[in-house]
Amino acid sequence: MWELTFPRTIVLGDGALEYLENIEGQKALIITDKIIQKLGFVERVAGHLAKAGLAISVFDDVEPEPCIETIMQGAKVARRFEPDWIIGLGGGSCMDAAKAIWVVYANPDIEVEEINPFASLGLRERARLICISTTSGSGSEATWAAIITDTKNEMKLELPSRELVADVAIIDPELPRSMSQELRAHTGLDVLAHAVEAYVSQWSNDFTDALALRAIQFVFTYLLRAYKNPNDKEAREKMHNAATMAGMAFSNSQVGVAHAMGHSLGIIFNIYHGKAVGILLPYSMEFSAIEARHRYAEIARAVGIEARVDEDATEKLIKELRQLNHQLGEPSSIKELGINKEDFEKRLDDLIKRAASSTGVFVNPRVPSTEDLRRLFLSAYNGDRVEF
Ligand SMILES: [Zn+2]
Incomplete structure (x- = not known):
């Protein structure tokens, strides 16, 4: 029910x-x-x-x-x-x-x-x-x-x-229209993370799927346009609608590990929410793929990525997300945020503890253990591919 x-x-x-x-x-x-x-x-x-x-x-x-x-x-x-x-x-x-x-x-x-x-x-x-x-x-x-x-x-x-x-x-x-270019990037990446995580969540359902998938299509079609030109009315309006549609989706099916880790990173190192989840989403997808490959492949196909098998489609989707981050001028790892390794390692246990208590962890398609969260944070810090 x-x-x-x-x-x-x-x-x-x-x-x-x-x-x-x-x-x-x-x-x-x-x-x-x-x-x-x-x-x-x-x-x-x-x-x-x-x-x-x-x-x-x-x-x-x-x-x-x-x-x-x-x-x-x-x-x-x-x-x-x-x-x-x-x-x-x-x-x-x-x-x-x-x-x-x-x-x-x-x-x-x-x-x-x-x-x-x-x-x-x-x-x-x-x-x-x-x-x-x-x-x-x-x-x-x-x-x-x-x-x-x-x-x-x-x-x-x-x-x-x-x-x-x-x-x-x-x-x-x-x-x-009043959003700065940086804010357009951060908020757009947040919309994408909401919709992708809502779509693969264990609590996803037919209604949230429809909203999430359409929001993802809008992000792929309009985010770069809205980012480059705040006067592009069509792009701005579609992104504004996408944000609400993604909100309707994730509010009812929940977000996942990228948000659990993003909230934790945000509070401990004072990182803007959309920036944090934008960095973390591709890593969380690499981690979750083993349980959600078919769902990621559905997203990939909905945004026009061509691939014969699900594994390939997921791989290409994650690559596209990293490319989008890059085009929006956003960092691809926690290290690139300018957080030095010593400070990061000093707070690693706190990061894990806070992420582990978030709802996003329990509804993620693959539920991470504490050790998984540690390895995920380290991969995201170093910019390493998640292969566990
Ligand atoms: Zn968010």
Whole structure:
């Protein structure tokens, strides 16, 4: 049996933001960051909300990879303002923060760590959630989890609850035009990792397969174009849609080892999420191939790679992914991130420990042992082919 959860309403295409002019309510709290504020997006969103007659307040203190303290601050603002709409506006960090703030607003006594699929959170009694994505990566506008950083314990908390999904996800193709070229590369690689890992996950199913495969095709067709030219509207729009489709897929079938290792690498060495998973995906695929060769071959064929046998198709697909990384100017190993070997080895046990506790490990087509994770991290550090 599979239970799938998606946003109730998804608004896409030109002018999607105008949807806000017709929502019903009294007060909206916009959760965002200073960059989004500076880009003028808060003003635009507030303008549309004002047309719907809503009073607006803004919390713009969300930092990249938001921590628990920020969530508590945001919840304090929410309790004072008492909104009936929470609006997450920005990339994954802002939308995840909005989700967690929404939970604490509805449950003042809850600890963020207590969010889990079995807890009853009573969301939607006080407020509903709109997620507006300004980057084409995290898919958070469509997922039912929030990733929050526990700074004290150097942990990324993966907080899942089916209640946490947005009531409305707005994917307006104009908004990602503001992404820097580097961000276009990182977010695009994140979309690819979401979709590939969702497709080969042990929890994949017919519905997530369809979304994941289409998202992968879009990445292969449009990512380089969107990377090179932010004014290529078709490419930008397709990548924006791909991010949400991949989010809908992985939210319901989970990601895998590249994400488990990527979260760990990200928190310990402060590496941007998409950059980390972009490096790790080809290594995790080499490791997983023994159990998922046919699935990788299906992906390869869907993106036009010609090969007679599955083994060949998988090999060629991994090669293409490495080539894509290179074309996007991204490193191909952890060493190339500039982390020196001594520092890496000193933190290797911590890297393994954190990766081993991630859901991605358990649903990966081939479940790695602690020793496998050690060897995987070392291969990815040195740029060595995974042959175990
Ligand atoms: Zn990701």
